[in-house]
Amino acid sequence: MRYEFRISGVVPDTLAAGFPELDRIPVPEQTLLFGSVADEAHLYGLLTRFQSLGLRVLEMRRLPA
Amino acid sequence: MDHRAPTGDPLLTARFTPPAVPELLVHRSELLGRLAAGAGGPLTLINGPAGSGKTVLTAHWAADRRAQRPPMWLTVEPDDAPGAFWAYVLEALHRGGVTLPSEVGRPTRAEGVTRSFLVRLADGLAGSPQPAVLVLDQFDTAQPPATAEALDFVLRHAAGGLRIVLTSRSDPLLPLHRYRAAGEIVEIRHADLRFTHEDAEALLGEHRLDISQAGIRRLMERTEGWAAGVRLCALAMQRSADPETFLRQFAADRTTIAGYLLTEVLDAQPPPTQDLLLRVCVTDRVHPDLADALTGREDGARTLAGLARDNAFLEQIDASAWYRLHPLFAEVLRAHLRQRCPGLEPRLHGRAARWLARTGRLTEAVLQGAAAGDWPFAAAQLVDNLALGRLLTGLEADQLGRAFAGMPPGTAGAAPALVAGACRLAAQDLSGCEAALRRADAALTDSCGPAAHLGRAFLGVLAGRAAGDLTATERAAGDADRLLGELPPPLLAERPELRALLAAHLGAAELGAGHLDRAETTLTVAVAACGPPGAEHPGTQDAGTQHDGTEYPLCDALGSLALVALLQGRLRRATDHARASLAVAERSALPPGRRAGVDHLVLAGVAVEQDDLAAARCHLDLAAAATGLRPDPATTARAAVIGARTALAEGDGDAALAALRAVAPERLSDRAVAELAVAESAVHLARGDAEAALRLLDAPAADGPELAVARARALLALGRGPAAAQALAGVPEAGEDGVAAPVRAHASLLRAQLAEADGDLAQARRRLAEALALARPEELRRMFVESGPWVRRILDRDPQSARLNAWLTPAAPDRTASAPRADGQPPVVEPLTAREVEVLCKAAEMLSTEEIAAELFLSANTVKTHLKSIYRKLCVTRRSDAVHRAQDLGML
Numbered sequence: 001m002r003y004e005f006r007i008s009g010v011v012p013d014t015l016a017a018g019f020p021e022l023d024r025i026p027v028p029e030q031t032l033l034f035g036s037v038a039d040e041a042h043l044y045g046l047l048t049r050f051q052s053l054g055l056r057v058l059e060m061r062r063l064p065a
Numbered sequence: 066m067d068h069r070a071p072t073g074d075p076l077l078t079a080r081f082t083p084p085a086v087p088e089l090l091v092h093r094s095e096l097l098g099r100l101a102a103g104a105g106g107p108l109t110l111i112n113g114p115a116g117s118g119k120t121v122l123t124a125h126w127a128a129d130r131r132a133q134r135p136p137m138w139l140t141v142e143p144d145d146a147p148g149a150f151w152a153y154v155l156e157a158l159h160r161g162g163v164t165l166p167s168e169v170g171r172p173t174r175a176e177g178v179t180r181s182f183l184v185r186l187a188d189g190l191a192g193s194p195q196p197a198v199l200v201l202d203q204f205d206t207a208q209p210p211a212t213a214e215a216l217d218f219v220l221r222h223a224a225g226g227l228r229i230v231l232t233s234r235s236d237p238l239l240p241l242h243r244y245r246a247a248g249e250i251v252e253i254r255h256a257d258l259r260f261t262h263e264d265a266e267a268l269l270g271e272h273r274l275d276i277s278q279a280g281i282r283r284l285m286e287r288t289e290g291w292a293a294g295v296r297l298c299a300l301a302m303q304r305s306a307d308p309e310t311f312l313r314q315f316a317a318d319r320t321t322i323a324g325y326l327l328t329e330v331l332d333a334q335p336p337p338t339q340d341l342l343l344r345v346c347v348t349d350r351v352h353p354d355l356a357d358a359l360t361g362r363e364d365g366a367r368t369l370a371g372l373a374r375d376n377a378f379l380e381q382i383d384a385s386a387w388y389r390l391h392p393l394f395a396e397v398l399r400a401h402l403r404q405r406c407p408g409l410e411p412r413l414h415g416r417a418a419r420w421l422a423r424t425g426r427l428t429e430a431v432l433q434g435a436a437a438g439d440w441p442f443a444a445a446q447l448v449d450n451l452a453l454g455r456l457l458t459g460l461e462a463d464q465l466g467r468a469f470a471g472m473p474p475g476t477a478g479a480a481p482a483l484v485a486g487a488c489r490l491a492a493q494d495l496s497g498c499e500a501a502l503r504r505a506d507a508a509l510t511d512s513c514g515p516a517a518h519l520g521r522a523f524l525g526v527l528a529g530r531a532a533g534d535l536t537a538t539e540r541a542a543g544d545a546d547r548l549l550g551e552l553p554p555p556l557l558a559e560r561p562e563l564r565a566l567l568a569a570h571l572g573a574a575e576l577g578a579g580h581l582d583r584a585e586t587t588l589t590v591a592v593a594a595c596g597p598p599g600a601e602h603p604g605t606q607d608a609g610t611q612h613d614g615t616e617y618p619l620c621d622a623l624g625s626l627a628l629v630a631l632l633q634g635r636l637r638r639a640t641d642h643a644r645a646s647l648a649v650a651e652r653s654a655l656p657p658g659r660r661a662g663v664d665h666l667v668l669a670g671v672a673v674e675q676d677d678l679a680a681a682r683c684h685l686d687l688a689a690a691a692t693g694l695r696p697d698p699a700t701t702a703r704a705a706v707i708g709a710r711t712a713l714a715e716g717d718g719d720a721a722l723a724a725l726r727a728v729a730p731e732r733l734s735d736r737a738v739a740e741l742a743v744a745e746s747a748v749h750l751a752r753g754d755a756e757a758a759l760r761l762l763d764a765p766a767a768d769g770p771e772l773a774v775a776r777a778r779a780l781l782a783l784g785r786g787p788a789a790a791q792a793l794a795g796v797p798e799a800g801e802d803g804v805a806a807p808v809r810a811h812a813s814l815l816r817a818q819l820a821e822a823d824g825d826l827a828q829a830r831r832r833l834a835e836a837l838a839l840a841r842p843e844e845l846r847r848m849f850v851e852s853g854p855w856v857r858r859i860l861d862r863d864p865q866s867a868r869l870n871a872w873l874t875p876a877a878p879d880r881t882a883s884a885p886r887a888d889g890q891p892p893v894v895e896p897l898t899a900r901e902v903e904v905l906c907k908a909a910e911m912l913s914t915e916e917i918a919a920e921l922f923l924s925a926n927t928v929k930t931h932l933k934s935i936y937r938k939l940c941v942t943r944r945s946d947a948v949h950r951a952q953d954l955g956m957l
Contacts, residue, residue: 051235053396
């Protein structure tokens with residue numbers, strides 16, 4: 001499964017390093033993080049990690065394989 | 066209840082204390098008012114992302130002196146297993162002055178608690194004079210669904226005796242819709258928590274910052290009222306030469322707020338402080354000495370105090386030298402640490418582990434050692450502190466087991482091998498455990514301390530019992546006994562459960578091998594080693610939450626003693642031991658999945674011999690539900706015998722045979738093989754195949770009075786009276802000792818039957834009276850029922866004897882008076898009263914206790930009393946089981 005997460009603001013390198021499994025594209029005032037997600041446990045784990053780093057998820061969607 | 070005096074571990078105490086309210090604070094009176102109103106009802110929910118000010122608001126409210134009684138506090142941690150969670154809740158209530166009845170008990174297993182524990186807790190809270198208000202801080206999704214479900218249960222059944230205030234980053238798994246529909250919840254959510262323009266202005270004022278209205282608007286737009294953002298910004302502005310310019314830059318920047326502000330605040334610190342912050346973030350809580358151990362400098366106390374004063378990143382834990390990092394900051398700091406100093410993190414974990422071990426914090430040292438990947442160190446902590454058993458029992462078993470889940474299978478060294486063995490044993494993987502123990506043996510040398518050798522012997526005893534190998538168990542127990550003498554007594558005093566565990570397992574192995582007298586002696590020692598029943602055991606480190614671990618061996622040893630008594634034919638004693646074992650399990654809320662179920666098995670065995678088939682079946686079901694320990698081979702065989710006796714008594718010979726034939730004959734003692742053969746021959750006899758019954762009894766190598774009696778029965782059924790009499794000749798007569806009473810009673814009964822067949826009525830009557838006299842003390846009814854109608858014929862001819870032996874037909878008039886039942890269903894021993902039937906009917910409609918009370922115009926307590934009586938009569942422990950059982954019996 002591939003997922004894309006739209007995060008509010010530009011995620012600095014330091015915090016992005018916490019998500020080596022995801023690629024990153026800065027867009028105006030937001031950051032797109034995307035990559036392959038192993039399973040649902042991984043997905044919820046990612047959401048929890050975003051939350052614990054104070055990253056706000058604006059949007060999340062599954063990408064076509 | 067076992068509440069030890071707090072020994073003052075500040076980290077533990079901190080969990081029961083509201084965090085200090087920041088000095089610079091906005092008084093959010095509207096929210097405080099809503100919180101106060103919410104705490105007047107069952108549930109208050111404070112929801113918002115990290116740093117939104119949930120805890121600060123709640124702590125502010127808790128510190129309000131105007132409240133009549135300060136709320137109780139518990140900071141929930143993600144690693145709290147369900148059992149540990151409830152142990153902490155009890156501790157929080159206790160520290161808050163709530164006195165619960167002692168029968169509530171205390172959870173001792175990490176995995177969870179029993180429903181009956183929750184019922185007792187709810188009852189206890191319902192009975193307390195004023196409602197307990199409990200804050201559960203950080204009740205996050207890390208909590209398994211079972212905990213939320215259990216909390217909901219207690220909340221709904223405490224009859225207003227419990228009020229919960231939850232703070233959480235995400236909605237808890239409580240049925241919130243139901244609380245909303247009932248108007249029983251007050252919610253303070255993210256939108257409510259956001260700082261308003263006025264709040265921000267007030268906070269900046271507290272920081273002595275004079276910011277223009279436009280500046281505040283910019284701040285509000287950028288942070289969207291996020292409390293941590295506003296606070297961090299105020300902090301950064303204090304250190305900035307030109308706050309307005311800082312605000313403009315901040316507003317123009319597009320980096321995520323937390324990342325931007327934390328980096329700003331971190332970079333504004335002097336380099337030694339930055340270094341300290343980056344290093345201490347590997348632990349959530351930090352002591353100045355620990356900070357020094359992590360930095361290699363000596364400025365920990367000063368730097369931490371300064372940071373706490375500035376309210377930057379961390380706060381002091383009430384009245385202690387410890388500090389805690391804000392969870393959000395800790396996460397961000399860790400991200401910085403990984404980027405700035407790659408590879409340093411594991412080394413820091415290792416240093417923290419060593420400091421924690423030096424200061425006697427075993428569990429934390431093990432967890433940090435595991436996080437460092439330093440398996441030999443982490444494993445050695447458990448082994449050297451004689452704490453291998455904590456991987457198997459206790460509130461921390463899950464947490465410790467998870468920590469070692471990452472240990473590579475072949476990690477070298479004796480301690481890692483021993484830990485691996487204990488973990489395999491906890492997972493019921495006996496061969497995996499034995500393999501690990503072989504690796505430990507290869508690594509163990511004389512240079513290893515006595516603790517490592519004791520660890521090996523300890524696991525040897527446990528594995529030997531599970532394998533049904535008495536020789537190996539005895540050898541290991543002998544080693545353990547010798548090694549215990551070589552260890553320092555103070556260390557042993559901290560582990561009162563060790564001797565009890567060793568004796569309980571050795572006794573069980575002796576029982577498995579059929580040495581009843583030896584087993585009885587050893588098991589009695591095990592029970593004595595657990596201390597006097599219900600005694601307080603002072604001296605363990607963590608107040609209240611650290612039980613001393615003797616509940617488990619006590620429950621186990623009592624269960625084994627019950628089985629010994631059953632096999633000795635002392636049914637009353639067996640019942641007493643089994644009930645004592647159940648009481649211990651109940652008090653410590655051992656979930657069925659962690660119980661061996663021997664106690665229920667014994668009660669089933671007693672019930673079937675007393676011809677109380679309903680009770681036997683129900684205890685067998687309860688024993689089957691207890692799936693915790695994989696029983697040793699002998700117990701498996703005995704379970705099959707008792708199951709077969711019950712099935713046969715119920716008239717289901719096929720089920721009886723199936724139960725007996727499912728037992729694998731390997732690793733069984735001769736005695737157990739003989740018990741199986743006797744039980745199977747009884748099945749054949751009941752089906753009229755006496756030849757097959759007799760053939761079975763010729764096979765077993767073991768000989769003994771039980772076999773002689775069984776043989777005589779078969780011969781008698783074949784009409785071979787003289788041969789039967791000859792078989793019985795070897796069985797001691799009544800009045801002689803050495804043979805269990807049931808066997809002698811049975812022999813006398815057969816002698817009576819022989820005399821009756823010969824037409825010698827006087828002799829038959831004499832022998833029957835002998836059998837009845839032997840059987841009466843233990844109420845052994847089954848053998849007379851099995852023997853056939855001739856017993857009744859003889860007794861009926863003699864009114865005096867019939868009166869004397871009224872015990873043979875217990876409560877016969879009541880039985881017929883009880884509700885009509887479907888054919889073939891066993892009767893209820895004691896009929897339900899009309900009121901009890903009413904209560905049960907309402908329970909069947911899924912009504913709660915309160916609802917039943919309302920419908921029947923009773924008090925909730927009366928309903929509970931009725932329910933307890935119903936459970937006892939139907940021989941069940943749960944409401945749903947009572948309903949099912951009553952339906953099966955055709956009573957509903």
